[in-house]
Amino acid sequence: MSIDAPARRYAKGEAKRRAILDAALAVVAKHGYRNSSLQEIADAVGLTKAGVLHYFDSREELMAEVVSERDAHDRARVDGLEPDQLGTLSRIIEHNGTVPGLVQLYSRLVVEAEAPEHPAHGYVRERYALIVETLADSVRARQREGSVRADIDPMVVARAATALSDGLQLQWLHDQTLDMSGVFDAALELMLGAAPRTES
Amino acid sequence: MSIDAPARRYAKGEAKRRAILDAALAVVAKHGYRNSSLQEIADAVGLTKAGVLHYFDSREELMAEVVSERDAHDRARVDGLEPDQLGTLSRIIEHNGTVPGLVQLYSRLVVEAEAPEHPAHGYVRERYALIVETLADSVRARQREGSVRADIDPMVVARAATALSDGLQLQWLHDQTLDMSGVFDAALELMLGAAPRTES
DNA sequence: CGAGAAAACCTACCATGGGTAGGTTTCGCT
DNA sequence: AGCGAAACCTACCCATGGTAGGTTTTCTCG
Numbered sequence: 001m002s003i004d005a006p007a008r009r010y011a012k013g014e015a016k017r018r019a020i021l022d023a024a025l026a027v028v029a030k031h032g033y034r035n036s037s038l039q040e041i042a043d044a045v046g047l048t049k050a051g052v053l054h055y056f057d058s059r060e061e062l063m064a065e066v067v068s069e070r071d072a073h074d075r076a077r078v079d080g081l082e083p084d085q086l087g088t089l090s091r092i093i094e095h096n097g098t099v100p101g102l103v104q105l106y107s108r109l110v111v112e113a114e115a116p117e118h119p120a121h122g123y124v125r126e127r128y129a130l131i132v133e134t135l136a137d138s139v140r141a142r143q144r145e146g147s148v149r150a151d152i153d154p155m156v157v158a159r160a161a162t163a164l165s166d167g168l169q170l171q172w173l174h175d176q177t178l179d180m181s182g183v184f185d186a187a188l189e190l191m192l193g194a195a196p197r198t199e200s
Numbered sequence: 201m202s203i204d205a206p207a208r209r210y211a212k213g214e215a216k217r218r219a220i221l222d223a224a225l226a227v228v229a230k231h232g233y234r235n236s237s238l239q240e241i242a243d244a245v246g247l248t249k250a251g252v253l254h255y256f257d258s259r260e261e262l263m264a265e266v267v268s269e270r271d272a273h274d275r276a277r278v279d280g281l282e283p284d285q286l287g288t289l290s291r292i293i294e295h296n297g298t299v300p301g302l303v304q305l306y307s308r309l310v311v312e313a314e315a316p317e318h319p320a321h322g323y324v325r326e327r328y329a330l331i332v333e334t335l336a337d338s339v340r341a342r343q344r345e346g347s348v349r350a351d352i353d354p355m356v357v358a359r360a361a362t363a364l365s366d367g368l369q370l371q372w373l374h375d376q377t378l379d380m381s382g383v384f385d386a387a388l389e390l391m392l393g394a395a396p397r398t399e400s
Numbered sequence: 401c402g403a404g405a406a407a408a409c410c411t412a413c414c415a416t417g418g419g420t421a422g423g424t425t426t427c428g429c430t
Numbered sequence: 431a432g433c434g435a436a437a438c439c440t441a442c443c444c445a446t447g448g449t450a451g452g453t454t455t456t457c458t459c460g
Contacts (some may be wrong), residue, residue, distance in 0.1 A: 010427055010436060032315060037417065041304040049418080051438055059418065104314060111307045114373040115232060123373050152388065159378070160387035163367025170366050171359065174325050178359070186353065187360035190391040210407060210456055237446065249447080251409055259447065 017055050019045050024066050028103030033063070033108045057119070060112070064120030067109050070102060071127070085138040086188065087160065089131075093165055093180035103169050110166070132158045139192075148192050157191055164188075203266055217255050222304065224266050229301030233263070234306045257319070260312070264320030267309050270302060271327070285338040286361065289331075293365055294381035303369050311364070324353050332358045339392075348392050364388075 007019070023044040038049045038059050045052070056062040068163040074092055082088055096103050113120040135158035142148040164187055168180045209217070223244040227236045231369050238249045238259050245252070256262040274292060282288055313320040335358035342348040366389055368380045 008436090012427075013437060016437080034312070034315070039417080039421090047437095048439060050420085050440080053419070054437065057419095088256075104311075107311045107314075110370055111311050111373070112234070114304060114307075115234070121374075128371055128374055152390065156383055156386040156390070159368070159371065160364060160390075163359060163364050163371060163383070165367065166370050167324045167363025167365065167367030168359070170310055171328055171363060173311070174321075174328055183356055183359045183363070186356040187391060190352065190356070190360075190393075191387060192390075208407090213408060217410080239446080247408095248410060250411080250449085253448070254408065257448095287439090336439070 013045050016045070016047075020047075020052055020055055020062070022067060023072065025102075028066065028105050029099065032101065033105050042065075052136065061119040063105065063109060064113070064118075064123060067106055067120070068123055078146060080156075083138065083141055084194075085134045089135065089161060090181050090185055090188075093168065094121055095178075097180050098168060099174065100173070100176065104173060107166075107169060107173065116184055128135075128162065131162055134158075135161050142192070152192070157188075161188060216245070216247075220247075220252055220255055220262070221266055224262055225270065225302075228263075228266065228305050229299065232301065233305050238262075261319040263305070263309060264313070264323060267306055267320070268323055271319070275302075281337070283341055285334045286342075289361060289365060290337065290381050290385055290388075293368065293384050296369060297372065297380050298378065300373070304371060306372065307366075307369060316346070325366060328362065331362055334358075335361050352392070357388075360391065361388060 001059070004041055020041065024036070024041050027044055038052055041062075042049050042052045043100060055070070056065065074095070089174050107199050110124055112118060113124040116122065132155070133164055136154040139148060139152070139154035139157045143152070143154070161184075168178070172178045172180050220241065224236070224241050227241050227244055231240070238252055241262075242249050242252045252262070256265065273297070276314070304376040309320055310324055312318060315321065332355070336354040339348060339352070339354035339357045343350050343354070361384075364384055368378070368384060372378045372380050
């Protein structure tokens, strides 16, 4: 999560920690999740395994933090103050079509964090809850302004949009020619009753 | 896949092989994917690791075969001759809400098989292609019979339905109270222009 | 029915992985 | 200056997937 204690560190440590995060991201993005060991990350940043483990309790925790960091980064990049979260999600999906390594990492984490003991379990859970709630609000806003029929259940759309996003990324991992945001937008338009579209 | 050579074996071996598959499924369903080692499976079936590896080249291949077997089983159970594949998918999803272990296994496999070297890579890829094509046909059939608007792109719906299915299972793994088939049906109805519904 | 080939195993071993224990060096504040 | 904590390292441990090479079982066929 983000409520972790300040964890007082020296300046050097702070920098190193960031370096590890970056290195981990790079390594994972290049060699994939499963093929990136602590050893490799440690080498990339000039430490030993134990050195890395000094900053992160476990490999899983490291990975979780990489994702949550990137998550926050992405969100901030695109979020702004826009109320149209559905559009924002679409753009995030579009952007994800650029970074296979990250999509892979994210997918892995979501699947693995299913176990309650997993360090990222709570994070993923809350993330889902937040996203769904936000999207539902977005639908409600559109309903209020009249651009979406009032008899549509916002929760259904919110859950569906979230599932769509995740599911499309899974498919995309196996076939990078898939136009994720294209399908997403089209499907959403169908659900919200806008004019239909076509896809290749 | 399914084009594997006959691989002549003794009767005993044939039986053992099946036993391994069953044991693996059971172990995975109980302890989860990550916590089920070759050792454990071997113990469950009265062999050593090497004994198991005699039948399957690797742990990954074993897992892949477990999934593909279960896949075939599920499909046969529900498939029949029904042309309404969308409905079939809905029922499969509903049934999946019963077996968390399998959903977990399936999700893991899909994510891991992303790497082209993975033994199940081809399988998953073809599986996706088959499902999407089948669902698209299903949509086209409905369009022909007039129950679905003709200006809807069948491929969009097919891809979206597939993604929805996968994505909902991911969410469900983190929150078993989620009504997968409920959301799925509702979302599909929205897309295909039927009467709207509500969800809890 | 009795070779003999192949299948069905096993024991022993290896490398890699995550992770721990406990020490030594470096840092920075009083 | 000195002291406590952070920033590391070395040396382990153990489980894991996987391999090498042998031994026993099973079947087939003359």
